[in-house]
Amino acid sequence: MSVTPDGSAMAVDPADGIAVLGSRGSVAESFGIPLAVLLEVTHRCPLQCPYCSNPVELERGGAELTTDEWKRVLTELAAIGVLQVHFSGGEPTARKDLVELVRHASDVGLYTNLITSAVLLTRERLAALADAGLCHVQISFQGNEPLGADRVGGFAGGHAKKLDVARWTRELDLPLTVNAVMHRQNLHQLPDIIDMAVALDADRLEVANVQYYGWALKNRAALMPTLRQIEDCTAIVEAAQQRLKGVLAIDYVVPDYYALRPKKCMGGWGRQFFNISPSGKVLPCHAAETITGLAFDSVRSGASIAEIWRNSEALNRYRGTGWMQEPCASCAFKEIDFGGCRCQAFALAGAAAATDPACSLSPLHERIFKTAEAEAAEGGDRFVYRNFAGGTAET
Amino acid sequence: MASRNITVSESSRPVLPRHAKLRFDETRQRWVILAPERVLAPDDIAVEILQLCDGARDVAAIIDVLAAKYTADRAEIGTDVLSMLQDLADKGFLTEAREKTP
Numbered sequence: 001m002s003v004t005p006d007g008s009a010m011a012v013d014p015a016d017g018i019a020v021l022g023s024r025g026s027v028a029e030s031f032g033i034p035l036a037v038l039l040e041v042t043h044r045c046p047l048q049c050p051y052c053s054n055p056v057e058l059e060r061g062g063a064e065l066t067t068d069e070w071k072r073v074l075t076e077l078a079a080i081g082v083l084q085v086h087f088s089g090g091e092p093t094a095r096k097d098l099v100e101l102v103r104h105a106s107d108v109g110l111y112t113n114l115i116t117s118a119v120l121l122t123r124e125r126l127a128a129l130a131d132a133g134l135c136h137v138q139i140s141f142q143g144n145e146p147l148g149a150d151r152v153g154g155f156a157g158g159h160a161k162k163l164d165v166a167r168w169t170r171e172l173d174l175p176l177t178v179n180a181v182m183h184r185q186n187l188h189q190l191p192d193i194i195d196m197a198v199a200l201d202a203d204r205l206e207v208a209n210v211q212y213y214g215w216a217l218k219n220r221a222a223l224m225p226t227l228r229q230i231e232d233c234t235a236i237v238e239a240a241q242q243r244l245k246g247v248l249a250i251d252y253v254v255p256d257y258y259a260l261r262p263k264k265c266m267g268g269w270g271r272q273f274f275n276i277s278p279s280g281k282v283l284p285c286h287a288a289e290t291i292t293g294l295a296f297d298s299v300r301s302g303a304s305i306a307e308i309w310r311n312s313e314a315l316n317r318y319r320g321t322g323w324m325q326e327p328c329a330s331c332a333f334k335e336i337d338f339g340g341c342r343c344q345a346f347a348l349a350g351a352a353a354a355t356d357p358a359c360s361l362s363p364l365h366e367r368i369f370k371t372a373e374a375e376a377a378e379g380g381d382r383f384v385y386r387n388f389a390g391g392t393a394e395t
Numbered sequence: 396m397a398s399r400n401i402t403v404s405e406s407s408r409p410v411l412p413r414h415a416k417l418r419f420d421e422t423r424q425r426w427v428i429l430a431p432e433r434v435l436a437p438d439d440i441a442v443e444i445l446q447l448c449d450g451a452r453d454v455a456a457i458i459d460v461l462a463a464k465y466t467a468d469r470a471e472i473g474t475d476v477l478s479m480l481q482d483l484a485d486k487g488f489l490t491e492a493r494e495k496t497p
Contacts (some may be wrong), residue, residue: 083418083429084432135429138431175412175431177432201432204431245485309439
């Protein structure tokens with residue numbers, strides 16, 4: 001699955017009279033309980049996307065929380081003030097009890113989103129999910145045509161199935177978000193992907209450039225776009241946002257290797273978002289387990305979720321600004337971007353407390369930029385597919 | 396989606412679409428609208444207007460209710476109500492109730 005690094009908590013869209021919670025100064029930014037929580041109910045998935053945002057070390061099916069454990073989690077989340085849950089994975093529909101979990105979430109008053117690859121869904125099961133109270137469906141697409149898209153997902157017939165499920169979603173009057181993960185090998189399809197989202201009657205399109213941790217980092221040379229592609233991509237998105245105002249909302253995530261300023265990843269570590277892994281670990285983001293040496297607390301520990309959110313040593317480690325080193329510590333932007341992404345700092349600088357090399361103030365920034373340019377120009381196109389065996393090279 | 400690009404007028408009968416839910420948030424003690432990937436925090440007046448948007452009442456009737464309640468100038472209230480509803484509609488959080496077609 002794929003989650004946008006900055007949009008997953010709550011997008012900011014200030015307006016007269018209709019302010020947006022989650023923006024500056026709200027409850028959500030003072031380490032209050034987040035408004036939305038991502039539930040990775042399983043790491044099992046029939047797709048093998050080379051940029052999967054799950055950790056390279058996937059959690060096995062046997063370690064997953066049981067139906068009753070997830071229900072307890074849902075009840076607890078609603079009770080402490082969480083308003084929305086995203087059922088994600090892996091592929092959440094691989095859980096046989098998904099309808100039951102969605103119904104329970106609705107019963108306790110949670111707004112439910114399904115983040116799915118769609119390939120396991122039947123029309124009957126989707127209708128059952130809608131009956132259970134599902135509020136919104138997000139379907140990932142790997143491209144705009146079957147051949148290329150099915151190659152990226154490593155799943156024959158996947159693209160055609162996604163188109164079916166997208167149609168059923170709208171027939172059932174559920175709102176649809178199309179999530180398109182973009183990289184060097186499919187960026188040329190962007191105009192067609194935008195047209196596809198309109199034709200599918202989607203409400204939202206996420207144009208999410210790959211973020212390079214975990215599986216995507218393994219596949220960086222095969223995925224990294226050229227600077228020229230990114231410039232074109234930005235222009236295409238901006239034009240489409242204007243042209244499709246009121247028809248299709250487009251959220252845009254740029255690849256930060258080419259940026260000057262780092263992203264405010266997850267709105268800041270442990271600040272306004274958490275996710276729960278298949279086995280119940282409470283994480284500040286879906287990639288956090290790529291940072292070694294951090295022990296994340298589990299909902300199985302006996303502690304309440306609110307206690308874990310407040311007291312978890314791993315969550316407190318990079319909260320706020322107290323942990324920062326130079327150049328972050330004295331930086332005027334430190335409360336704007338919180339030093340960027342800890343996972344990226346760990347992956348590229350070798351230390352999670354380092355400045356995210358996406359920042360132009362990082363001593364590594366120049367090198368990262370050049371690496372990206374070189375890989376985009378010379379990297380091969382073959383993928384390492386995501387699986388429980390630690391990855392399989394494309395033949 | 397039939398609800399796209401709607402123009403709100405006094406004869407519209409607005410209603411929140413299925414995916415937008417107006418709910419009282421007990422933890423934060425305030426009204427919220429829950430929508431895909433978003434939580435909106437309507438102010439008191441917006442909440443009052445939205446509670447009148449039941450898909451049966453038209454906008455003219457909503458304005459009448461509010462003008463009577465606050466003994467305010469109908470034209471002034473009308474302008475505010477229409478602009479707030481149009482703003483919500485443009486963002487996709489308001490749709491128009493329509494007759495069921497066979």
